[in-house]
Amino acid sequence: MAAPVSAPSSGAAPASVPIPQKPAAPVRPDFELAGPFIQGGVALGLAPSDALSLALDGRPVDIAADGRFLIGFGRDATASAELVARRADGSTIRRSLTVAPRAWRIENLNRLARQSRPSVEFERLRAPELAEINAARALVSDSQGWRQRFTWPATGRISGLFGSQRIYRGEPGAYHSGVDVARVTGTPFFAPADGVVILATNRPFTLEGYLLMIDHGMGLNSAFLHLSRIDVKPGDVVRQGQALGAIGATGRATGPHLHWSMKWRDERIDPLLLAGPMPQAAD
Structure with missing residues (x-):
């Protein structure tokens, strides 16, 4: 017969249970980048693990807590750019980018002269409007909309392309700063990505008409012009697909349409590159 097994004494030490260790985050010795690097476009990236700061052509670039960042290239960006990360030990990592x-x-209008200089009255009205726009763009939010795949705020015929420009008797006019979507007045439009309202005008501006601006975080923002109605207010947090107001023809507009423009910092960005091809408009 087997010998009885005695119970452990009350003073015996309990068996130790190993504590699972959290796996160390993978070390990134260099940049991880996802383009495209193209005029009017934006690119996402991951900074080196020990990067303390980041700059694009000498201009600071924010780095999120998880190491991700966003950079943009303006309509007239040069053919090359340099991304520089400064590491904890004082050394730098550099990456040359081909844009x-x-x-x-481009439309050449040899029989038309460029419009004359704005009147004194226009400039008087315009100055406070520009001050409001610049103050709004200076606001910083923690929105994570910049991480999302952007969608079109309205569907319809694209009646104006980003970057297009008229030349009047050899003198270039300002290029078109956004994408125009032609729809009738009163057509609703929606948030292309999460964001925070940084400007919702209570009066039509001389050029933009009723103007709404949304910050998507990391220096990326959207502006919607010529609106007939705005349904949100400054400080509101909006979600992708949320109704924001209605299309109109206020301000300097030849007909009802939604003008959607985007900026990353001081660089103008082509919304079409973020939203992709225009989907079929709903009836």
């Missing part, structure tokens, strides 16, 4: 050019739609 692809684009063929912009």
Whole structure:
């Protein structure tokens, strides 16, 4: 017969249970980048693990807590750019970027002269409007909309392309700063990504009409012009797909449409590159 097994004494030490260790985050010795690097475009990236700061052509770039960042290239960006990360030990990591050019739609109007200088009255009205716009763009939010795949705020015929420009008797006019979507007045439009309202005008501006601006975080923002109605207010947090107001023809507009423009810091960005091809408009 087997010998009885005695119970452990009350003074015996309990068996130790191993504590699972959290796996160490993978070390990134270099940048991880996802383009495209193209005029009017934005690119996402991951900074080196020990990067303390980041700059694009000498201009500071924010780094999120998880190491992700966003950079943009303006309509007239040069063919090359340099991304520099400064590490904890004082050394730097540099990456040269090749920025692809684009063929912009240029219209030569040799029989028309460029519009004359704005009147004193226009400039008087315009100054406080520009001050409001610049103050709004200076606001910083913690929105994570910049991480999302952007959607079109309205569907319809694209009646104006980003970057297009008219040349009046050899003198270039300002290029078109956004994408125009032609729809009738009163058509609703929606948030292309999460964001925070940084400007919702209570009066039509001289050029933009009723103007709404949304900050998507990391220096990326959207502006919607010529609106007939705005349904949100400054400080509101909006979610992708949320109704924001209605399309109109206020301000300097030849007909009802939604003008959607975007900026990353001081660089103008082509919304079409973020939203992709225009989907079929709903009836």
